[in-house]
């Protein structure tokens with residue numbers, strides 16, 4: 108079968124809810140992937156930061172295979188011998204008292220929304236069904252009906268109403284807007300420390316810190332969605348650390364399994380996650396032993412291989428080199444750690460054609476919005492591999 112045959116089959120039988128670049132991948136190792144025709148590509152998207160540890164990391168593959176030979180799913184009707192360890196290790200790594208395991212990132216966000224609402228009613232004392240949650244313009248938190256309710260993208264909502272009440276939107280990075288939006292019924296402020304899907308947008312310095320202070324002052328919970336910004340990507344284990352902030356709640360996903368399995372989690376204090384009583388919330392696969400075994404190893408690899416430190420060092424190098432490229436198309440570069448948005452000028456014809464050109468040169472990355480090329484390679488990438496990529500990026504940005 109050739110590339111076109113796979114595409115035809117998928118398009119005939121699969122819903123068309125994505126518009127992928129047309130390479131059909133079948134293998135991956137570290138920063139490299141291979142398509143069905145034997146072409147190799149360097150992966151500069153890392154599955155939206157789910158494979159920070161690189162594709163098929165040998166330690167993760169081994170942990171998963173070992174666990175597969177033992178036990179994969181118990182449901183939470185019974186206990187398993189892996190969840191207690193993941194819970195403890197994740198709490199120790201993050202400095203929180205409790206965690207709640209789910210599968211996808213969107214489910215972790217939903218879990219956080221439920222937790223803060225119930226906290227609002229049972230602990231803050233908000234009147235029944237009056238809880239408000241504040242979110243930001245430009246956000247991405249997932250695709251459930253409640254989450255798309257506060258999505259800035261009209262397309263994410265259009266045709267899916269009626270939407271969920273109880274959410275307010277404010278501009279990202281605007282501390283005054285946050286202060287103005289808080290009412291006695293506000294239970295939480297949900298924010299990405301760095302907006303990933305929004306185009307790698309780093310808020311003004313001090314934003315998260317001031318948000319945390321405001322939240323504390325008004326007894327509002329600060330929920331940091333670190334599903335993409337966490338686990339090393341920005342040069343710290345969690346992006347909130349750049350400002351010395353410890354949010355009340357953190358949602359974690361993506362690299363929590365290094366790409367082997369959908370694993371997500373919410374971490375918070377006992378006061379907050381303690382609002383859940385048996386039956387309040389759950390998931391058949393959440394906390395299953397296969398997920399827990401792979402997540403435990405995924406966390407250890409991030410620590411052992413110093414992935415946050417690598418992201419800080421190599422990210423600074425990448426940004427420095429990018430800024431030296433003299434391109435007629437680039438408006439500016441922004442980013443943090445190994446996470447860069449190349450913002451193109453309005454007349455550059457959009458980011459997609461640059462991503463397609465890079466693909467033809469053996470490098471995979473994906474546009475976000477129409478004019479931003481996002482770079483987010485696996486954090487195990489070497490300096491030499493970054494140089495290899497820079498050569499191609501420079502060619503595309505100057506020759507196209």
Ligand SMILES: *Cc1c(COP(=O)(O)O)cnc(C)c1O
Nearest residue numbers: 211212213247248249332334335
């Ligand atoms: C990817 C992402 C999500 C959703 O995760 P899924 O696993 O796709 O449901 C939520 N929040 C942020 C910040 C993300 O980047």
